[in-house]
Each structure stands twice: as structure tokens, then as C-alpha cells.
Amino acid sequence: MDIRFRRYINTALILGPMTFIMAFIGVTRNFGLHSGCIIKIVATWLTMFPIAFICGLIIIPTANKLTSKIKFNEPREQ
Numbered sequence: 001m002d003i004r005f006r007r008y009i010n011t012a013l014i015l016g017p018m019t020f021i022m023a024f025i026g027v028t029r030n031f032g033l034h035s036g037c038i039i040k041i042v043a044t045w046l047t048m049f050p051i052a053f054i055c056g057l058i059i060i061p062t063a064n065k066l067t068s069k070i071k072f073n074e075p076r077e078q
Contacts, residue, residue: 019048
């Protein structure tokens with residue numbers, strides 16, 4: 001696979017499971033577990049994932065740049 005796709009695959013692998021967990025929690029919290037909850041969870045996840053993916057493509061590089069500006073101390077040996 002071409003290295004150019006690494007950023008997109010990495011973002012999808014981080015945000016896919018995370019948005020699914022959030023959709024599961026949100027749907028079960030609001031509606032409970034019932035016979036149609038799986039369809040509602042998947043529909044909610046399919047709405048959440050593209051939005052989170054686009055936001056992640058913007059936020060993750062920005063967070064990496066900000067983190068690289070922080071000066072961290074090396075751990076001391078004891």
C-alpha cells in the first residue's frame with residue numbers, strides 16, 4: 001500500500017471503533033436495549049463516522065504540531 005494513504009487509514013482505525021462505541025452508548029442510554037436497537041446503533045454510527053473522520057483529519061495534525069512544541073523532560077534514572 002502506498003504511504004500516502006497511511007494518514008487516512010490511521011485516522012479511520014482510530015475513529016471507527018471510537019465512534020461505534022459512542023453510538024452504542026448513546027443509543028442504549030437514550031432508548032435502551034430492544035429489538036431494533038442494532039439497526040439504530042449502526043445508523044447512528046454511519047452518521048457519526050464521516051463527520052468524525054473529516055474532523056479528525058483536521059484536528060490530529062494540529063494536535064501533533066502543538067504537542068511537538070511542548071518541551072518534555074527526559075525521565076531521570078534512579
